[in-house]
Amino acid sequence: xxxTITEKxxxxxxxxxxxxxxxxxxxxxxxxxxxxxxIPLAIDExxxxxxxxxxxxxxxVLVPDHFTPNKDITSAENCKxxxxxxxRHRISHYYEVGEMGIAHALLPEKGIVLPGDVVVGGDSHTxxxxxxxxxATGVGSSDLAAAILxxxxxxKVPESMKFVYHGNLPKxxxxxxxxxxxxxxxxxxxxxxxxxxxxxxxIEQLPMSGRLTMANMAVExxxxxxxxxxxxxxxEYLRGRTRRPYRIFQSDxxxxxxxxxxxxxxxxxxxxxxxxxxxNVKPIxxxxxxxxxxxxxxxxxxxxxxxxxxxxxILRGNKxxxxxxxxxxxxxxxxxxxxxxxxFFEIFLDANAVISTPTCGPCVGGHMGVLAKGxxxxxxxxxxxxxxxxxxxSEVYLSNPAVAAASAVKGRITNPEEVVKN
Amino acid sequence: MIFRGRVWKFGxxxxxxxxxxxxxxxxxxxxxxxxxxxxGIDPDFHNKVKPGDIIVAKKNFxxxxxxxxxxxxxxxxxxxxxxxxxxxxIFYRNAFNVGLPLLECKDAPDHIDEGHEIxxxxxxxxxxxxxxKQSFQAKPIPLFMQDLLRDGGLxxxxxxxxxx
Numbered sequence: 001x002x003x004t005i006t007e008k009x010x011x012x013x014x015x016x017x018x019x020x021x022x023x024x025x026x027x028x029x030x031x032x033x034x035x036x037x038x039i040p041l042a043i044d045e046x047x048x049x050x051x052x053x054x055x056x057x058x059x060x061v062l063v064p065d066h067f068t069p070n071k072d073i074t075s076a077e078n079c080k081x082x083x084x085x086x087x088r089h090r091i092s093h094y095y096e097v098g099e100m101g102i103a104h105a106l107l108p109e110k111g112i113v114l115p116g117d118v119v120v121g122g123d124s125h126t127x128x129x130x131x132x133x134x135x136a137t138g139v140g141s142s143d144l145a146a147a148i149l150x151x152x153x154x155x156k157v158p159e160s161m162k163f164v165y166h167g168n169l170p171k172x173x174x175x176x177x178x179x180x181x182x183x184x185x186x187x188x189x190x191x192x193x194x195x196x197x198x199x200x201x202x203i204e205q206l207p208m209s210g211r212l213t214m215a216n217m218a219v220e221x222x223x224x225x226x227x228x229x230x231x232x233x234x235x236e237y238l239r240g241r242t243r244r245p246y247r248i249f250q251s252d253x254x255x256x257x258x259x260x261x262x263x264x265x266x267x268x269x270x271x272x273x274x275x276x277x278x279x280n281v282k283p284i285x286x287x288x289x290x291x292x293x294x295x296x297x298x299x300x301x302x303x304x305x306x307x308x309x310x311x312x313x314i315l316r317g318n319k320x321x322x323x324x325x326x327x328x329x330x331x332x333x334x335x336x337x338x339x340x341x342x343x344f345f346e347i348f349l350d351a352n353a354v355i356s357t358p359t360c361g362p363c364v365g366g367h368m369g370v371l372a373k374g375x376x377x378x379x380x381x382x383x384x385x386x387x388x389x390x391x392x393x394s395e396v397y398l399s400n401p402a403v404a405a406a407s408a409v410k411g412r413i414t415n416p417e418e419v420v421k422n
Numbered sequence: 423m424i425f426r427g428r429v430w431k432f433g434x435x436x437x438x439x440x441x442x443x444x445x446x447x448x449x450x451x452x453x454x455x456x457x458x459x460x461x462g463i464d465p466d467f468h469n470k471v472k473p474g475d476i477i478v479a480k481k482n483f484x485x486x487x488x489x490x491x492x493x494x495x496x497x498x499x500x501x502x503x504x505x506x507x508x509x510x511x512i513f514y515r516n517a518f519n520v521g522l523p524l525l526e527c528k529d530a531p532d533h534i535d536e537g538h539e540i541x542x543x544x545x546x547x548x549x550x551x552x553x554x555k556q557s558f559q560a561k562p563i564p565l566f567m568q569d570l571l572r573d574g575g576l577x578x579x580x581x582x583x584x585x586x
Binding site: 037038040041044045046048049050051066067074075078121122123124126137138139140141142143145146149188189192193219222224277364365366383385386387388392 | 435437438439440443444445447448449450461462463481482485486487488489490491493508510511512515516519520575576577578580581584
């Protein structure tokens with residue numbers, strides 16, 4: 001009987017020949033990530049039990065990305081606690097504010113997470129790294145502390161679900177639309193406890209940015225991880241980013257799946273997720289008239305250079321609608337510099353957008369774009385739960401960067417076709 | 423381990439942003455987390471709950487973020503355990519890791535209503551509803567997981583191991 005890529009990675013890290021779905025295993029961890037919201041609880045716990053040490057200072061990554069640059073005294077204290085921990089243990093991968101990025105964009109960009117790795121992070125969107133063919137999953141602060149201390153965690157081997165995408169992607173449809181469409185199909189618990197494996201000819205053509213976007217939102221379907229088989233696109237992406245050796249795993253032809261879903265994507269339109277669940281999706285043609293107050297383009301889901309390129313294409317020569325705020329957040333300092341080099345800042349500023357330093361800020365209702373009571377935003381982020389971006393009576397709609405940028409121009413949720421005439 | 427208490431009822435997909443919005447997650451004080459518990463659904467929830475009360479919810483309870491303050495907040499206001507049809511996986515791990523027991527049961531959430539008096543036995547998985555005079559069967563919690571709960575969560579459990 002064959003094995004899936006997820007099973008093979010977990011078996012290799014548990015030191016056994018093979019594992020089956022449902023097995024409880026103890027796995028070695030390659031990379032552990034913590035950020036300014038998840039790490040303080042973990043550090044407190046380590047100190048409390050008298051175990052202020054780390055299993056391997058080169059395999060721990062600490063990124064101040066949520067409430068940074070420090071939005072208030074409490075966030076400053078949290079970041080200070082993380083910085084002091086990093087100094088005390090000489091953590092190799094600590095990224096101060098001028099080198100940082102949103103962790104899930106930063107770690108792939110820096111070549112820190114690699115195919116075949118087992119990665120855990122104190123953040124639910126840690127599943128993003130599955131875009132590179134790693135097994136990556138989010139954990140809470142206690143598991144984070146245990147992983148920092150021991151370099152191991154127990155896991156239940158998840159069943160895998162296979163998603164096969166056929167056809168050709170229509171214009172203005174990208175990885176974000178594929179994953180929203182998929183979550184719309186299976187629901188926010190459609191892959192509960194499972195691995196989502198993304199395959200098919202559309203996926204083979206999908207650039208790394210789109211793969212990272214899709215893997216990022218696997219957790220929004222309840223999945224433990226999302227994963228892509230490493231291929232030519234992966235190898236090209238990794239070139240020049242790392243010297244650490246890595247292993248390529250592939251699913252066997254006779255691997256066992258709990259479910260297989262096949263989609264023909266040729267007729268798919270850009271998707272919009274309505275409040276208050278990421279599964280509440282409609283194609284752009286059925287959205288109707290929805291005026292907006294704010295647009296956010298950024299986040300671990302859609303803050304990479306490819307996303308900003310699409311936004312620039314739409315915004316070039318256009319202005320943001322009156323009374324609408326457009327907040328553009330390059331996900332890393334690297335993306336920021338690249339966007340500047342490609343001349344996007346000129347386009348964004350001409351359009352009356354603001355450009356923020358990298359931060360998770362508005363996505364979690366933290367800072368840099370919080371919503372008032374009754375306000376409505378369209379955002380390229382990943383969650384639209386009640387109160388996610390601010391007041392419990394505000395609303396968040398989720399979309400790809402093209403729809404978000406076009407909506408900023410029109411002041412209501414808009415098909416990019418309306419703004420960019422061929 | 424056995425718990426007895428009054429039921430608070432919730433529906434499907436109760437997410438971590440309604441359990442506790444991220445803007446209140448900047449502290450490490452459980453009582454502070456507790457003050458905002460379920461704020462997205464009922465801002466006064468923490469004042470209504472009595473120690474020992476039990477949450478009964480439908481599917482996918484705790485979906486969303488990996489924030490550990492979510493189960494910590496629920497535990498801090500005195501909830502003794504949560505019964506749901508299914509739980510989101512990170513929330514499931516986090517709850518046991520902070521010493522908050524969860525029971526998965528397919529049928530009980532369809533019958534047990536708010537205000538009912540119920541008893542939950544983790545050893546046997548039996549849920550008794552005194553208001554309905556009816557019992558339901560959930561999967562029991564293995565003894566090693568109950569040890570984790572008794573120690574008050576993963577870190578206390580590890581601490582105990584380290585000192586042995």
